Amino acid sequence: MNPELQSQKTRALCRLAPVIPVIVIKNAERAAGLARALVSGGLPVLEITLRSDAALDAIRAMSGVSGGHVGAGTVLTPDDAKRAKDAGASFAVSPGLTDRLIAACEELELPLLPGTATASEVMRAADAGYDMLKFFPAEAIGGAPALKSLAGPLPKVSFCPTGGISVANAGDYLSLPNVVCVGGSWIATDADVSAENWGAIQERAHAASRLSRG
Numbered sequence: 001m002n003p004e005l006q007s008q009k010t011r012a013l014c015r016l017a018p019v020i021p022v023i024v025i026k027n028a029e030r031a032a033g034l035a036r037a038l039v040s041g042g043l044p045v046l047e048i049t050l051r052s053d054a055a056l057d058a059i060r061a062m063s064g065v066s067g068g069h070v071g072a073g074t075v076l077t078p079d080d081a082k083r084a085k086d087a088g089a090s091f092a093v094s095p096g097l098t099d100r101l102i103a104a105c106e107e108l109e110l111p112l113l114p115g116t117a118t119a120s121e122v123m124r125a126a127d128a129g130y131d132m133l134k135f136f137p138a139e140a141i142g143g144a145p146a147l148k149s150l151a152g153p154l155p156k157v158s159f160c161p162t163g164g165i166s167v168a169n170a171g172d173y174l175s176l177p178n179v180v181c182v183g184g185s186w187i188a189t190d191a192d193v194s195a196e197n198w199g200a201i202q203e204r205a206h207a208a209s210r211l212s213r214g
C-alpha cells in the first residue's frame with residue numbers, strides 16, 4: 001500500500017472519535033470486556049501498546065468486538081508490525097519513525113500513525129508521504145502551543161498528540177486546526193481495568209467522546 005493511501009486510512013480512523021484510548025493491558029482475559037466498555041462509551045478506535053506480554057492476545061480478543069477498530073501501539077520494529085498484523089491489528093502507532101518501519105507497514109498494508117516531535121521529523125514524515133502523524137510526547141515537548149506553532153509552516157499536516165494528555169487539557173489540543181484527535185491512557189486506568197470497573201471506564205469514554213474539535 002502506498003504511503004498516501006496508508007495516511008488516508010489512518011486519518012479516517014483518527015476522525016472517528018476525538019480520543020484514542022491508549023491501553024496497557026496486563027491480562028488478556030479482560031480485553032473483550034474493556035473493548036466493549038470503550039466502544040459502547042463512544043470511543044471505537046483503541047490503541048493497545050505492545051508494552052505488555054498480554055498485548056497480542058488482547059488485540060486478538062478485542063478485534064472480535066463489533067464496532068471497534070483495534071490497533072497496536074509502541075510498534076518499534078518490522079517484527080512488531082508483523083506480530084501486530086498477525087494478531088488482527090488494523091493499524092499501528094509508533095512513538096517515532098524509521099525507514100524500516102515505514103517499509104514494513106507498507107508491505108503489510110498496515111496503516112501507520114508515526115510519531116514525530118520536531119519540525120524536521122514532521123518534514124521527513126511528510127516527505128515519505130505521511131501527513132497524519134502522532135505528536136509525542138506532547139506535553140513534554142511544548143504541548144498545545146508547540147503544535148499550534150507547527151501549523152504555520154506545516155499547514156497540511158495533521159496530528160494526534162499523545163503523552164501527558166488528560167480530560168483537563170484535551171480541549172486545548174482539540175481546538176487546534178491541525179489536531180484530529182488526541183491519545184491518552186486516562187480513559188482506561190490500570191486500577192479500573194484490574195477491577196473490571198467497566199461502568200467507570202464507559203462513563204469516561206462517553207465524556208471523552210463528547211469533547212468537541214475545533
Ligand SMILES: O=C(O)C(=O)C[C@H](O)[C@H](O)COP(=O)(O)O
Nearest residue numbers: 022049074095162163164184185
Ligand atoms: O507506548 C507508546 O508508544 C505510547 O503511545 C506512549 C504512551 O503510552 C502514550 O503517550 C500515553 O501516554 P499517557 O497518556 O501520558 O499515559
